[in-house]
Amino acid sequence: MDTQQKINWHKINLPWINRFWEDLNLHNLARLNPHWYLPKKFETKSFEVEDAFLKKNLKISLEQKFNPQDKIWQAKIEPLGLSLWAREADAGNNTEIAYSFSEPEDENLSKWALYWLTSLREYYRLYTGKGINKTIWRFIMNKIWLPMNPTQRKISLFIFKFTFVEMVLIAAILIGYFVYIKNK
Missing domain, CATH: 3.30.530 (Alpha-D-Glucose-1,6-Bisphosphate; Chain A, domain 4)
Known part of the structure; x- marks a missing residue:
């Protein structure tokens, strides 16, 4: 070499x-x-x-x-x-x-x-x-x-990130519901 x-x-x-x-x-x-x-x-x-x-x-x-x-x-x-x-x-x-x-x-x-x-x-x-x-x-x-090819990787990464954001928003809504609405 x-x-x-x-x-x-x-x-x-x-x-x-x-x-x-x-x-x-x-x-x-x-x-x-x-x-x-x-x-x-x-x-x-x-x-x-x-x-x-x-x-x-x-x-x-x-x-x-x-x-x-x-x-x-x-x-x-x-x-x-x-x-x-x-x-x-x-x-x-x-x-x-x-x-x-x-x-x-x-x-x-x-x-x-x-x-x-x-x-x-x-x-x-x-x-x-x-x-x-x-x-x-x-x-x-x-x-x-x-x-995967590069486009498939980008799409998969986008879906993963979007799913993560969805889960965070759902958790925030559930926490908000139980903390503010259920406790009143």
């Missing part, structure tokens, strides 16, 4: 877990991109996507490598010339992630890559924790959230 390029590493304050990086498949990596409209079934190495952020269709080629000795993971995304990176830091007590471009980087592509890294970090956070909550959220992420 070419780690000689200038890469700006970011600590994510999560312990390094070799197994996660070994098991991360290209389907999940592609689905973690928050702007890609992916087909339901697609070839792992090469596929067409509609990118909502860049506002264009792309023929993407994905390749990932994991070096267990150096504890470095890399995913290459062509034709964008983007590489996503992860490595062990602080003797396994931390993980660092980064991105790099093989060509001069464009500000739009940098923002786009940061959104993808943020999504990857949150997915990784679910795998570093223990307990029933993390297990349930991993299940929801893998079986429900990742298969």
Whole structure:
């Protein structure tokens, strides 16, 4: 792996877990991109996507490598010339992630890559924790959230937020009823 390029590493304050990086498949990596409209079934190495952020269709080629000795993971995304990176830091007590471009980087592509890294970090956070909550959220992420396209995710989030507001309003009405009307 070419780690000689200038890469700006970011600590994510999560312990390094070799197994996660070994098991991360290209389907999940592609689905973690928050702007890609992916087909339901697609070839792992090469596929067409509609990118909502860049506002264009792309023929993407994905390749990932994991070096267990150096504890470095890399995913290459062509034709964008983007590489996503992860490595062990602080003797396994931390993980660092980064991105790099093989060509001069464009500000739009940098923002786009940061959104993808943020999504990857949150997915990784679910795998570093223990307990029933993390297990349930991993299940929801893998079986429900990742298969959705960006529009479906926005609609689901809107419905969830709207339902929460409804429940708060119903609770406020019930509390108001029992406190002010029932007690008179």
